[in-house]
Amino acid sequence: MKKKVTIRDVARQAGVSVTTVSQILNGKGQRFSKRTREHVLELRDKLNYVPDFNARNLILHSSQTIGVLVPSMSNSFFSSFIQGVQDKCRTREIMPLVFGANHDEKLERYYLTQLVARSVDGLIIASSTITTKTIDEILRPAHLPYVLFDQNGSRGGDRLEVDDYQGGRLAALHLASLGHRHVVMVMPNDATTNVHQRLAGFVSGLEEHHISFVPDRDVVSAKLTKRGGYEATKAVLERQPTAVFAANDEIAIGLMRGFKEQGVKVPDDISVMGYDGIDFDEYVTPALTTVQQPTHQIGAAAVQMLFKRIDNSAIELQRVFLPVQLISRQSTAKLK
Template structure:
């Protein structure tokens, strides 16, 4: 094979490694074992592959730019959550002389992959991403090894890299425990699409609280729908009217708005007739009648922790093992329970 026809993918295939690993070996951007390095160098020799020296020269210069990809939906007020994370990131970047480029995947894997490819060509120094894919293997060939990456909020299966996450399971558990201690047993769980780690973790916390209090889990009290106001409204109606739920735990902000909208419209007294706890804490939740109890996430801190970890990797790319930091939630007790 001539050197004009061989590519980094050909080298990766010949060496039985990922393209990311080949790039790490060429650019010396992360630790790679001697055995793997030798395999890559041997494959490069056999294929007469020559790295693009111009691209390597460009990569050696810092752009002082960090990318951020978040999955915000037009219908979902979780935009506030991710914007708070972005604020935490940008505050520190500005102090360090960096710039932030924000992209939105709209919860679509293809768009997310396209954004990553654009960042690969922009010579960014690092990337922070709240992923949409369920399995980390879906990222291995597209994420460039030329820069460090920190995952936030969601943890795909098989992920063992740098990440900042929130203990959503415990947050949900504490909320359900509080409702049980108030005497509720018919507690409904309203959630957006399952399959996303944050939603799955919150459901696990719900189920664990029931089991620990020796209560049977009724699958009819678990309502799943799209993350929208209307879905929250419709599920609250169904669970209160048909399933006689006396309490609602709503696992995301926009569905909380919909559920509360239904209760208010029907003049259902909160918490006397139906109690409710939401997830995430926003100003509007403090001025409802009554004020809404919530599980509060440290969104700004997620951004701070993520960017500090990323900057450490940028400045010392070969130092230290991957870190996964789990932040705690806080159950904010208000008059809705």
């Protein structure tokens, strides 16, 4: 096996010290001549030198990595969220380590413990099941910076929130403007804080139009998945609504398949709208009306907040609040 090229090999061929090579490769070689800098960089490329990050991190006192915990890797919302994280991390050559544990609290606790043991520089927690107790027991003793996404109800820490109350209200106003007065909402029994905010905003928007909505009667339970929506089809149809608001797009897409199998046409027989604004919305038939979250921006903003905390642990607690917008497509229509 060919021996790996080391920084000492580069220094020896360049005729300079290891320290000189290290400073030039780390962007701190301004005090050296242009000729020396160019020579070192040319040798790096010629020899295919790849830095030893373990050695580099010992010098920089940084792992150059952050941990990202999400509830599901299969949900398209988090795919876009992770893309935003990755794009922002590249600006500082930080490597994000992304884990999804499917709402398994024990597995998420294991990931947290392992990330702390590997000395990541910080954490972004988009998972809803990580508790204040877990944070107190694992993160705070390690003095590890972290940012919480709004579906996590834990207290304290920097937090990024989306205006879910307004999102629910926008959904209600849209359906009311189309003449719908008998509507249902589909959401989980064990809904997270942000989904409850969507429900509260939805109820408020309906009340503005004097439309009766009683959660015990008009909320149908389902998991936040396409399968969850599909399996809720019968319960929704039993209530005979003219429109349905799903707590996320995955539920809405599952409902639309279920309605098609039951011979119920969208939007002729029932209007359907979702929440999140995932890519699939434009490719289902009919295209899905939704309340769009700025998912890529959420990921990038979470990383930016974490960088600020890493750079200065003494700054005040950060709160970033992002807006949502209604995207009207063909799955909703005026009541006939």
